[in-house]
Amino acid sequence: MDADQRRLVEETIAEDEASLRAQLEQLRLQAAAADAGKAKPKEAPRQPRRQALPEHMRRVEHRHEPDSTDCQEPGCGRPMTRIGEDMSERLDIVPAEFFVHRHIYGKWACRCCQVLRQASSIPELIEGGMAASGLIAHTLISRGVDHLPYYRQEAINARSGVHTPRSTLAAWAGQAGAALEPLYEVHKAFILACRVLHADETPVKLLDPGAGKKRRAYVWAYARSWHDAVPGVIYEFCLGRGAQYPKTFLAGNAQQG
Numbered sequence: 001m002d003a004d005q006r007r008l009v010e011e012t013i014a015e016d017e018a019s020l021r022a023q024l025e026q027l028r029l030q031a032a033a034a035d036a037g038k039a040k041p042k043e044a045p046r047q048p049r050r051q052a053l054p055e056h057m058r059r060v061e062h063r064h065e066p067d068s069t070d071c072q073e074p075g076c077g078r079p080m081t082r083i084g085e086d087m088s089e090r091l092d093i094v095p096a097e098f099f100v101h102r103h104i105y106g107k108w109a110c111r112c113c114q115v116l117r118q119a120s121s122i123p124e125l126i127e128g129g130m131a132a133s134g135l136i137a138h139t140l141i142s143r144g145v146d147h148l149p150y151y152r153q154e155a156i157n158a159r160s161g162v163h164t165p166r167s168t169l170a171a172w173a174g175q176a177g178a179a180l181e182p183l184y185e186v187h188k189a190f191i192l193a194c195r196v197l198h199a200d201e202t203p204v205k206l207l208d209p210g211a212g213k214k215r216r217a218y219v220w221a222y223a224r225s226w227h228d229a230v231p232g233v234i235y236e237f238c239l240g241r242g243a244q245y246p247k248t249f250l251a252g253n254a255q256q257g
Contacts, residue, residue, distance in 0.1 A: 053089055098160050101132055126175050136176050139169055184234075191234045192250065196225035201241045220245060 069080045108117045125133045142148040148156075150166035157164045191197070199222050206217035218241045223233040238245040 098162050125179055131172055136172050139172055188234055191222055191232050194224040194228050198223045199246055
C-alpha cells in the first residue's frame with residue numbers, strides 16, 4: 001500500500017468515527033428527553049398521623065379565656081359572643097407513689113364485766129411484713145413481665161426514700177408464689193381438662209452460682225386447643241426437656257393418662 005492509499009484509508013476511518021460519534025450523541029439526547037418526559041414530579045413526604053389518645057384515660061381540663069371578652073376595637077367595647085373553641089391534648093404521667101395503709105384497731109372494754117373487745121386483724125398476703133398486696137403484685141410484675149432485676153427495683157424504690165433490699169424483694173416474691181399455689185393448681189386442672197392439649201418447651205438461661213456459669217433450662221408450655229371455647233395456657237419451669245418432665249406434669253390426670 002503506497003502513501004496515497006494509506007492516506008485515503010485514514011481519511012475514511014476518520015469520517016466513519018465522526019459519523020458514529022454524532023449518531024451516539026443524538027441517541028443520548030433522545031434518551032434523555034424520553035426519561036425527562038416519563039419522570040414524575042416528586043411527591044411531598046407524607047406527614048405521620050398521630051394516633052388518638054385512648055378515651056378511657058382521665059382528662060384534666062384547663063380552661064383558657066381572654067382577659068377581657070369585650071370588643072377592643074376603637075369606639076366599640078361591646079360584649080363579645082363565644083362562638084366556639086379549639087382543643088388540644090397533651091399526654092402526661094403521674095409517677096408511681098408509695099403510700100402507707102394505717103390500720104387502727106379500737107379497743108373497747110366493759111369496766112363492769114372486765115371484757116375487752118377488738119376487731120380481728122385483716123389477713124395479709126405476708127403476715128407480719130410491711131408490704132401490702134399491691135406492692136407485692138407490683139414487684140412480681142416488674143420482675144416477671146418487665147424483666148426488672150431486684151437490684152434495679154431496689155434503686156428505683158430508693159429514689160422515693162423506700163428501703164427495699166433485693167433480698168427482701170426476693171423473699172416477697174417467694175412468699176407470694178407460695179400463696180398463689182392453690183390458684184395455680186386450679187388453673188392447671190382447668191388446662192388439663194381439655195380433650196386436646198398442646199405442649200412445647202423453650203430454652204432459657206439459668207444461672208448456676210456453684211459452677212460460676214450459666215446452664216440451659218426449659219420452660220414448658222401447655223395450652224388448650226384453639227377449638228376450645230375458653231383458651232388457656234400454663235407454664236412449668238424444668239431443668240431439662242426429657243420425657244420425664246411432661247409425664248410428671250400430666251401424672252394423675254385421667255384424660256391425659
